[in-house]
Amino acid sequence: MDYFFTEEQQFMRDVARDIAEKKIRPVAAHYDETGEFPWPEVKAMAEADLFRVFIDEKYDGMAGGSPIMNMCIVTEELSKACGGISLAFAATGLGTMPILVSANEEQKQKYLPQIASGTIAAFALTEANAGSDASGIQTRAVEDGDYFIMNGTKQWITNGGEADIYTVFAVTDPDRGARGVSAFIVEKGTPGFTFGKKEDKMGIRASATRELVFQDCKIPKENMLGKRGTGFFTAMKTFDMSRPGVGSQALGIAQGALDLAIAYSRQRRQFGAPISSFQGLRFMLADMAMKVEAARALIYSVARWIDQASPKKATAYSAMSKCFASDVAMEVTTNAVQIFGGYGYMKEYPIEKYMRDAKITQIYEGTNQIQRDEIGRGLVAAAAQSGC
């Protein structure tokens, strides 16, 4: 189906597809097994200008006014080959969003061109006791002359340890609740900023997930993102923009699994015929394809709406795109394993990895229960407002 990409977006898709097929697919199993960080592949993405697609031309980017749609197109293509390696790209997008949302001109001038040329970034909000309840973070940043002194530990940070640029959320004014959270840009190498243990995960194993540890870490005041106390706003606005990206990662994983399942069903013979000739199996493929296409249509619509209309609050639709696509990914990858049968359960075949990789998309950047809560709350609030 033709979604009427601009010519630039067709180029982005083709460039990402080339990298996915030629550079990522051949090594996906290797990184899944070893859990190493895929630096050569990230370098290939950088050389191919992929990190430019969500950054404005003014800062050496190539966004052409549609950063979210572009990020979705690229993430989807990369994720078809590996949902873990693609995350080095997508999580850099997530780490960059707070800068796009709240940075001042000097900060943009300093950091965006670096990211555009392939310096990877990370987003650090989650803590051990602040997952779904992000307002409960305990990392503190205390003003001290020209600096803020940061103390605390961030948990499960994607690209942690590998990224050079971190957008970190910390409490500056504990008595002000959610309005007491501020956002900072912290560079790797800042004294007092170290990394804790690297997690051993079920899926997306090529992606680095790590603790960030701040011990009396001195952060220059000019690295505060937005005004003091607007950190929580920055984080929520970031999620509005980034959730279609998680959706597109899920979409890519689902499409990748569906493609493999179709190919396998044509080649696997039972009862003297390819299993693709059996109606029961075709019905499965049809259901998978319908859901994947519906997820794609929703993600593209939401991404384009955010890019073109810059809505004040995109939360409900952004949540829908993430929630729907990730549920689809879990279902489609599970059925893809089913189509492969016993072979699908074996690690020798590529399909079980898709099922493991899909699971995280229902959990991170807000569990799907949180997404549904956001969507439902929006519906009820809208009804109350219109007086129905």
Add this chain to the structure above:
Amino acid sequence: MKIAVCIKQVPQTTEVKIDPETHTLVREGVESQINPFDLYALEEAVRVKERLAEQGEEAAVTVITMGPPQAEAALREAISLGADNAVLLSDRAFAGSDTWATSYALARGLAKIAPDLVFCGMQAIDGDTGQVGPGIAVHIDYAQAAYVACIEEISKKKITVKRLIENGYERVSLQLPAVLTVVKEINEPRTPSLRGKMNAKKAEITVWKASDIDAPEDKIGLLGSPTQVIKIFSPPHREGGEKWTGESHELADKLANLLKEMEVV
């Protein structure tokens, strides 16, 4: 420094079909691609350019091919992979060129560009001769090294390379200008970049006819080709041999009789 890369557009498939009447390759309906070996040549040229840039020296990569107007697509693809400019040698007079005439025409084109360094793939996957690169070096009177696996050092006047030879490597230093043909192990080619694709779309492809490169008609095309192809054919599939089964002494007798019949014993 001026760097040139010679590329060839070849059929996409490895299952090349031959027209049984005309004995020429069937190109209709077959997608084309840049000869895979030439991608290594292009990648190395772009890397040399990047290496020189780090040393503070500017370089430009010009990609050149001889072929029909459609070969422009291969040149644009080369630009998306990092080449700066492209030249297409296209003229009916070039049609039917063998490796001698092809390398002559390319050498004439290159002479006009006057590069310091010329890269070629070690051979093309359709003809498999490996003659055009060295042929260019002779026609243009440049130093040459074939089957280069590694560029060890490069300066304005000299280049040191490692050549792949039958039982190992040979290290050779050449005065520039020089022609190198490269083998696969020299690098891993990159995929196209976004900026490269944008440049490729906008790029002006220079087209030169035979007269533009002062190539006389008797040195190019069929007239200029000392090699004449009498026949190209797909070899018939070898048929399987006969299979005998039975007791070993019976089989031994049977074999002995056959050998006698054939008068080999």
